[in-house]
Amino acid sequence: MLKALKKIFAKGDATPSAAEPVAVSAPAQAPQPQAPARNSAKPKPSHPPRSQAKPAQAAEPAPAPQPTAPKPRRERKPKPQASLWKPEDFVVEPQEGKTRFHDFKLSNELMHAIHDLGFPYCTPIQAQVLGHTLRGQDAIGRAQTGTGKTAAFLISIIAQLQQTPPPKERYMGEPRALIIAPTRELVVQIANDALALTKYSGLNVMSFVGGMDFDKQLKALEARHCDILVATPGRLLDFQQRGEVHLDMVEVMVLDEADRMLDMGFIPQVRQIIRQTPPKSERQTLLFSATFTDDVMNLAKQWTTDPAIVEIEPENVASDTVEQHVYAVAGSDKYKLLYNLITQNKWERVMVFANRKDEVRRIEEKLLRDGVNAAQLSGDVPQHKRIRTLENFREGRITVLVATDVAGRGIHIEGISHVINFTLPEDPDDYVHRIGRTGRAGTSGVSISFAGEDDSYQLPGIEALLGRKIKCEMPPDELLVAVPRKQH
Structure with missing residues (x-):
């Protein structure tokens, strides 16, 4: 009888030691309760847990999952490198009739990226647009391609996102800035420019276009938070309808080449997208077009609040070069x-x-x-x-x-x-x-x-x-x- 009791207690003593690995791994899953309260309303509440589960897998004794952990991806933008740079390294002398990026209150991280790109002075549309948008005003810009309008709205977006910290509770698929463009090539170009300008800011840029692997774009979305999203209307709607992207946290929305979106019949899709963003009084909206037709101006009136109107080179439509x-x-x-x-x-x-x-x-x-x-x-x-x-x-x-x-x-x-x-x-x-x-x-x-x-x-x-x-x-x-x- 005594021997039998000893065996029973011996098994009971073994139970805690067998449970210890579970207790060790529990902290890795502790952040799950921090998911937003509306978690239950979304069919896929797995975005935050997926991103948190990957580091936990990397901590298991088996080393195989470690190469796929998302941490190296996040380390692409090395902040220590940015800290070595000083504003004094970017000296631009004032010139009459020209506006410097120094003349605006931009962060050192953003100025460092502008310096790397070799932009000492603003183009006319950059100077005029930034004068309004950096104060939080909506804007409508008329400018041809090649005038620097992309950098104008990207700099404005980055400055806004740096000034306002992101919410503590946030899904991976909740961008803070949204840029809609009509063609795949334009989306890719804008995203590349955004990557160059966010090099030192720690902001994440993603692009969604049709004709590319949907699952690959989805994996990128699940791996890290999305700060700036550049997309064509059709592919963005695909993500929205599957519940992978939610636009209720958008602080800045940009519609690029609005006239072309009209010509291509994208406006119904754009309307669907905009209805998912916060009201126009609660977001900043920038609209750019090569022409100011009545249709474009009607759209601008619907989607913006008291916008500044900026027109560049309305007379000389073709470059003298x-x-x-x-x-x-x-x-x-x-x-x-x-x-x-x-x-x-x-x-x-x-x-x-x-x-x-x-x-x-x-x-x-x-x-x-x-x-x-x-x-x-x-x-x-x-x-x-x-x-x-x-x-x-x-x-x-x-x-x-x-x-x-x-x-x-x-x-x-x-x-x-x-x-x-x-x-x-x-x-x-x-x-x-x-x-x-x-x-x-x-x-x-x-x-x-x-x-x-x-x-x-x-x-x-x-x-x-x-x-x-x-x-x-x-x-x-x-x-x-x-x-x-x-x-x-």
Whole structure:
């Protein structure tokens, strides 16, 4: 009997030691009660626990989960490096008629990033927009691409998020700033600029675009808090409808290229998104457009509160750094002219625009057939391939990029020497956007437009917008010689 009792007590003594690992791991799950109270209303209350569970897994005896822990990702923005930098390292002398970033109350972290990017003085739209938005006012900006409007709203967002600490209880999928743009390429460009400007601030930037792996974007969202979210309307709605993103904490909302979103029929989707954000009196709203049509101004009135209106270069719509030419050419000779211009002049970075996706595809196929390193950019190309194509073009591995207006809008690539309008655009504003791909950042560029029997009637509207005539000339005979056929 005594032996039996000893055995029973011996088992009882073993029980606490067996439970000790559970007691040790419990603190790793302790933060779970800090999830927001509306947790039960969301079908997926797992965002905070998922992020907290990963470090707990890394603490297990088995070392395998450690490489996937999110900590290294958070250490990408090294604050110690920022602490070595001093405002005295960024000396910009005052100049009459110019506004310095020093003239605004910006944090050292933000000024350090601006210094790294080499921006001593504000562009006109940056100076005017920041003068209002840094005081918390809504703003409507009219500006062409290449004027610096992206940096204007990003700097305003970063300053706002740095001044206001985030709430202690917060889901991963609750961004504090939201930027909506109409095209995938523009979203990627804005997100890259945001990453450069948040380099030292510790703010997290994410981008959601259609055509990319949804699960991969979801994993990024679950790995860390989202401070600045840049997205196309359709993909953002996908995340919202699945309960992965909630917009009730948005402090700043930006609508970029509102006129283009109107043209592309995105406004119903944008309305759906905006209804999920706080009321306009409780958020700051910035709207940018290349044109101030009645439709754009009506939207601005609905979505903003007492906005400052900023218009930049309303008269000079085309850059003086772009030399413009128009060749009168038969439609049947357009491809010969294009091929000979590129090959005889040995141009290395050219953008060719056409109005339709099938035209873009045919031009690319002919150029490749005839030995010219070309690629297309249109809505038919999968998103991952479009991003890779842009990278190859940026790095010089592609000579000619053939694009439609929708795909070409918002592309900011340095060193494009020539823009060729294979067909003249139906909308004169698109002509300005096309030729704006060259002659950027003060460099010179050349645009050449082919005016054939089917599209020459577009010229008067373009000239009216520019406020001047463009000389129309016949191409030299040597540019109309037959294309030599490659031997296969």
